[in-house]
Amino acid sequence: MPPAPTKLLESYELxxxxxxxxxxxKLHELSIGVGWPHRPEDWALVIGLGEGIVARDEIGRVIGSAMWFPLGDEFAAIGMVITSPRLQENGAGRWLMGHILNTVGARGKVLNATRPAYRLYISLGFMPLSxxxxxxxxxxxxAPGPRHARPMTAQDVAAIHGLDSIAMGIARPDVLDRLLPLSTGTVVERDGRVTGFALCRKFGRGHVVGPIVAESEEDAIALVAPHAEAMEGSFLRxxxxxxxxxxxxxxxxxxIRHYDTVTRMxxxxxPQATGPAFTFGLVNQALG
Incomplete structure (x- = not known):
């Protein structure tokens, strides 16, 4: 078995x-240290859906992480890339990303870049998308708005898979199969056909609504409104x-105010969405 890859960084050997x-x-401690809200359960969810590496120092502390998530055979999402700011400045983020990019290989790659990581990803060849x-x-x-969504039922699951594939431009059945048991859902139905859905689950400081897939902003509002009403007085993202x-x-x-902006790269x-349904809300920033 080949020796584990190492990197000497200032006084650290990673x-x-x-x-x-x-x-x-330890990953939970790492994410808390950089202000990310992920609970241990949120880490367990992403580990179950992707592959990742951790960077450990000489005494076993986890001081960096990076993950990738397959999107079919041709694409991959990259996320959960964390290092402390000082280590980021000294090349730890580039080192972690190098391992991930080598593993992902020729697949097309997407990620959501925080402001501190944006220049790193540009230097690695990523281009901003939105x-x-x-x-x-x-x-x-x-807030007032349309209220024509209904609760999701088990009979809606196949339609939800199909809509997510249209909105993502790629099927991701493993992601939805993992999310559905953890979520409450709403759907929009027209003429007996489900045309939009939204899933709400526990995440971070409270709950998150995502994915949200709809054909219009009016439908997206209708899908989110019941979740917001159920969460009145609680934290929602x-x-x-x-x-x-x-x-x-x-x-x-x-x-539910605008708190921060990252960049999809x-x-x-x-993957390209084909419509008429589009993604109005992400599962999370790692999975898209």
Whole structure:
């Protein structure tokens, strides 16, 4: 078996090792240290859906992470790339990304870049595609808007898989199969056909609504409204690529305010949505 890859960084010697569920407690500490809200359960979810590496120092502390998630055979999403700011400045992020890029190989790659990591990804050849707007906050009185969604049932699952594939430009059945048992859902139905859906689950400080797939902003509002009403007085998050308009104004009017912006980036070919349904809310920033 070849020796584990190492990197000497200032006074640290970092060792890269495959990420496992046993790493969750230390990964949780790592993400708390950089202000990310992920719970241990949120780490377990992504580890179950992808592959990752951890960077350990000489005494076994986890001081870096990076993951990738297969999207069919041709594409991959990259996420959960974390290092402390000082180590990032000294090349730890580039070292971790090098391992991930070598593993992913020729697949087209997408990721969501935070502001501190943006220049690193540009230097690795990624190109900006679109902003992603993180909305979160304590839900107040839910803003007025359409209310034509209904609760999801088991009979809707096949349609939800199909809509997600259309909106993503690639099928990801493993992701939805993992999310559905953890989520409550809403759907929009027209003429006996499901045309949109939204899933809400526990995440971070409260709950997140995502994915949200709809044919229009009106439908996206209708899909989110019941979840917001159920979460009144609680923390709710939505990550969306939607520009300013009725959907984001509905979120803001309900107390789910714009908190931060990251940038969706791609390297090589990336999945393309075909419509008429599009993604109005992400599963999370790692999975898209």
């Amino acid at each position: 060792v890269a090792a495959p990420m496992t569920l046993d790493d969750v407690p 902003p992603v707007y993180q909305h979160n906050g304590i839900v107040g009185a839910v 939505v990550d969306t690529r939607q520009p300013d308009g009725p959907f984001r104004q509905f979120l803001i009017g309900s107390g 791609g390297l090589g070919p990336v």
